[in-house]
Amino acid sequence: METQKKESHQNNLIEKDAIDKMRKLIDKGGSCFFVTRANLSNAHKSRPMAVQKTDEVGHVWFLSAADSVKNMEIAKDTNVTLYFQGSSHSDFLELNGHAVVSKDRAKIEELWDPTLKAWFPEGKEDPSVSVIQFIPESGYYWDNKHGNTIAGIKVLINALGGGSVDDSREGELNL
Template structure:
């Protein structure tokens, strides 16, 4: 696997591409027991032009409670069918921005909030990445497996993908 560190615009493009492709990430927050993390699957609403990730969530969630203690957050994405992975660490900002709620509101979100867009529990979560790392396979899982096997047998180094830091 070759290393390709990406900066600013290229890093944001890679982030957007991977998050849009994978969609569901495991959002990890710190618990009051610092030895453990709280992780929940979350679907992103948007990755904006600056590389911020946006989510809708509830003020009654464990994630919200944890963010009151620490704004440090991680979001981990995994597409095991294609061996694509992304790890983002950042700072969380929580708001009740009505324009964002309107922008992101859809039928899927409606199922989580029984009082609709006016539900007082709705919160906007902005994750501003401070660091990221990706593993991006150049082909699908089967081709990768065959390249790894061929490399092991022949001793040749075959390019099976890229990994690197995202400097956003």
């Protein structure tokens, strides 16, 4: 009986490679589910958030209302998880770390986008604008090896032929 050797799909990344992968996947998604842990019912709270910037050391930056529930929860417990999805078939990212809230005016100026006036009518000078700096400590990613088009073609060919294909790639991100 002949056995087939299964190709490993695990590709753990460290330091610069992990940060590069993280930044690439964040850029594809642009927004995430921002999950805090501290709240009245001790359950996780999740809400969508737009990423303003991911810097060269892997910190993820957001703007938020200073009096938001999210900011109050971060004051109680700085542990946060971010979930990103770049497409319906790939580019998934989970990041675990902690968040720091500040009113750093220079950082608000740097991160400001005119579309944020929908939440902050007074613009970047709005006194309720705060900065959230997310500092990742670990993460996990799932994507495919050859891009969505090639992966889709492989799935179609194998579905018609009765075979199976696993074009996935995943791994830990050690930051």
